[in-house]
């Protein structure tokens with residue numbers, strides 16, 4: 686498998702870990718009445734904003750998808766669909782941030798709206814990645830030439846977010862580590878969630894799948 690494709694799969698795994706973590710914590714708070722430190726959600730949203738929106742999507746949209754359009758006419762319809770979803774991604778993240786802000790400022794009565802927004806966002810994102818992994822990436826692996834992959838890898842290496850001061854690879858690792866350190870078990874190493882179910886013992890142990898590879902710094 687080409688290195689560029691391997692990198693995209695790996696980025697999907699990181700994004701999926703954060704999405705699963707966010708969904709888990711929201712469900713935990715909703716079903717068990719345990720409050721989660723909002724800083725965890727903020728760190729997760731920031732990660733999705735800078736890593737998924739500004740780093741990952743442009744690599745697909747600007748480099749992989751155009752190459753696949755040239756090689757595989759059958760991919761055009763799904764690439765159009767995924768392109769529209771990429772365009773919509775920025776707005777979706779802003780809506781989620783807005784819902785989180787309302788929850789932080791408005792308190793519990795705003796939580797269900799935030800929880801619903803998280804469920805919607807996570808569901809759409811997983812469906813987006815499913816289409817990429819089941820339809821687009823296998824087609825790319827089958828139809829792109831060695832020269833195509835070489836050009837894509839060069840482009841990935843020189844890819845930089847157009848915004849000044851955008852994070853780099855080490856910054857993303859640090860952000861991911863921050864999430865692991867803030868989030869309560871079993872998602873991360875952070876303090877146990879607090880709230881209505883105080884009789885339950887804090888759960889300890891290793892972070893959940895997807896977060897295990899990153900150790901707290």
Ligand SMILES: [Fe+2]
Pocket residue numbers: 742745767771813817
């Ligand atoms: Fe994508």
Ligand SMILES: [Fe+2]
Pocket residue numbers: 697741745814817
């Ligand atoms: Fe993707």
